[in-house]
Amino acid sequence: MSDALIVDLARNAILMALALAGPMLLVALTVGLFVSVLQAVTQIQEQTLAFVPKLLAVACVFLLGLPWLMQMAVRYTTELLRSLPSLAS
Numbered sequence: 001m002s003d004a005l006i007v008d009l010a011r012n013a014i015l016m017a018l019a020l021a022g023p024m025l026l027v028a029l030t031v032g033l034f035v036s037v038l039q040a041v042t043q044i045q046e047q048t049l050a051f052v053p054k055l056l057a058v059a060c061v062f063l064l065g066l067p068w069l070m071q072m073a074v075r076y077t078t079e080l081l082r083s084l085p086s087l088a089s
Contacts, residue, residue, distance in 0.1 A: 001087065009080075016076045020069055024058045031057040
């Protein structure tokens with residue numbers, strides 16, 4: 001295995017992880033920012049008030065995006081496994 005091939009495999013894996021986790025992280029960031037502003041305006045400093053909405057929003061995005069997430073993960077894994085014989089040589 002060449003160094004360029006290893007770097008390419010690592011880059012593809014990191015990009016896939018970002019593509020799979022990105023939508024949920026963006027929703028958590030947006031909801032967290034909104035709840036933080038709401039807490040600052042109302043001066044309510046309850047920890048669960050910040051956690052529960054983020055948990056629910058991320059769960060909803062995960063459930064709505066699950067078919068797309070699975071399709072992307074299966075496609076990546078299939079391509080990786082199909083390229084194994086060429087990687088070994």
